[in-house]
Amino acid sequence: MRLDELLESSIDVVKAAEHLARQHGVEVTLEADGPRKLDLTWLERTRGSKGSGGKFLADLIRLADQHHCQIMLAVWDGEPKLVALYQKFGFEVIDAGQEGEDPIMLRQPST
16 A cells, blocks of 8 residues: 555544544544544544543544554543543553653554
8 A cells, every 4th residue: 555545544534533523522633643643632522412522432443443543642631530531442651751741642453
């Protein structure tokens, strides 16, 4: 597969995720950060019901897995409950950061 095709795959996931976000009533900022790499910088429930953020995340993960894309994110203020939540979705802390920095988490696509 060519590099431009790999990057296109990431962009396809971003476009589909924007549609999913509207369906679930969440606001999301997701960028293609290279071939098969996604950067999730914002996820917030806006008008969806309780749990809609988790449902969106589960759908995003399925979509990313189908396209063999990894997802990277930073947990705002290192909030322990959010770190634990993302770990339940298969994310791992890859950089805990220094004091006052946001930890970086990564989820590799399942095979």
